[in-house]
Amino acid sequence: MTRKLFMLTSAFALATGVNAAGADTWRYAFEEALDEVQGKFAQKFKEEIEANSDHEVQLFPFGTLGESADIMEQAQSGILQFVDQSPGFTGALIPEAQVFFVPYLLPQDEETLAEFFRTSTAINEMFPPLYEEQGLKLLTMFPEGEVMMTTAEPVTGPADLNEVKFRVMTNPLLVESYQAFGATPTPLPWGEVYGALQTGIIQGQENPAFFIESTKMYEVTDHITRAGHNNFTTAVMANLDFFEGLPEEEQTLINDAIDTAFEYIIEYQEGLTEESLEKIKEAKPSITITTLSEEERQPFMDTAEAVEQEFLEIGGDQAQEILDQLKADLEAVGAES
Template sequence: MSKFSTLKKAALAAAMGLALAGQAVADEWKFALEEISGSVQDAYAQKFKQLVEEKSGGDITVTVYPYGALGESEDLTELVANGVLQFTHGSTGILGSTAPSMQVFSMPYLLSQNNKVNQELLTESPTIYGPMADKLKTRNLRLLSMYPEGEMVWTTNKVVRKPADFNNVKMRVMASPMLVETYKSFGAVPTPLPYSEVYGALQLKMIDGQENPIFAIEEMKFYEVTDVLTWSGHQQFTVAVLSSESWYQGLPAEQRKIIDETVDELAPYIFDTQAKYNQERLEKIQKAKPGIQVVHLTEEEQAAFRKASEPLRDKLVELAGPEAGTALESLEAEIAKLEQKY
């Protein structure tokens, strides 16, 4: 909240007053994003808005707030927990401070290369919607759904094909202990920075690279200040859709049904949409900067990073506790079973 302007503070204070007075359960639902308009999160929220308004016959309106309108990611989850906002997206690295087992999604090479497997896992997993979701409820956060926004891509100023190539490379990461440890294991120098500061830090050579799905690299123009795009296969950026638990439970049954049905319908939609967005944005980058180098690590090259990251299993338990280690084993078992299915 300290980053907000005086005007925003006043507006949010007024909203807080309404929420505490029990008037936030009105016909307007507020959905705040970690990303800008035109992003994958925006696509999700806009489709959510359309479906909710249709299903309610216009009795409910959904207002979508893009990145920066109401604060950084940490601010948004706090506003939802306090009942000021009704919905937001939450990065798993940030949610790990409340639900330590969420840190498993920072583990390299956890998710499947088959998104049919990932879709079922992220929308139906008994591990995710059992122990993980229960932990978030202790902070008054309701986990509605999860989905990947696309494969994480490195943008750097030199080609990185093996861990040794990361020597002395300052890579921006979110403020997540597991992400910091991941890039240490890869051989890089992890540098936590807010999302809004990444472009300037790249431009001023304060950092040498960063990771994000390709759609984010395009919309935030990170490709303008780096020369190489690398698909390493190490991770997909996974995000949670959150609501206020107490607000949700206080809704009439028909409104809870609208939310649940909408979230279920959005799962296949957003998986298809993120794939389309990332392909379109790659084409835009290549058109805007024809000389940018595109690198896809081979299976052998990926194996070197897999091996380098093996100690992270113990580091996960050290940083996030035994429940995170149990969650990792459970998710790996679920993924293996789903890969046989598909």
């Protein structure tokens, strides 16, 4: 059986099993393992739903139903009720969501970042209608941690990324960002990344520290670079028809569970980055972990304006409005902090 046929068969089995499972069973797929950040969020959501209702929530970690594109299709079709997916993959559906890949836009301070996601007008008011156009109910977005580069050779500036084949998500703006950084961006599904690094097909990739550690990506890299250019963002969505078909009290149940899981995952991540880096260093003492100085970061920061302009070109009809509102939201939380 081919891999694609397996995916289709799995989806069909889910679809035909709806009546057997019963209306009280909700299905939730995400892009990480159960013990990673998205998995922890999903488990907390499941716990809250099951403690406060008769519903059961079935969780499907990465790989059980296919790649990111597969679970998105299943969520849009109603086979899945919930899906957690980064804007890095939904950027083709919702071009405005690519704004999260403008480098050096989001703050590095974790408390400020969390408050931004809680209160942002752009996230909580402007994005939901865009997701609805794709048959999705945006329930929340949350940060997953500082994004770091892993490479075969040390990186202290854009010149060190020259001709480096750098894996990126299938997102046009992320491609533009790494081109501006001097690399050769190479879109690849996540399932192919470890092998591609191992065989030298690519020489770099980016992810938060917890993900580099849990997926053992450090085994096939020699250098981790903290350029401070971004924080990984993800979005939790429901199938729109499913959500709108629920009685008001069940919609409230879902929203309350999402709010609880959001606060839980923010607290869960406190200290997670440094703890993960310590585990990586312990597992591979030869690896170098470098935090670039402000002077070293400046050439990377200088590319942000060009990437921002590209976002305005490819980011959809509301790109300018959303970018302006995001900046206003960030300025507001920055002033408060």
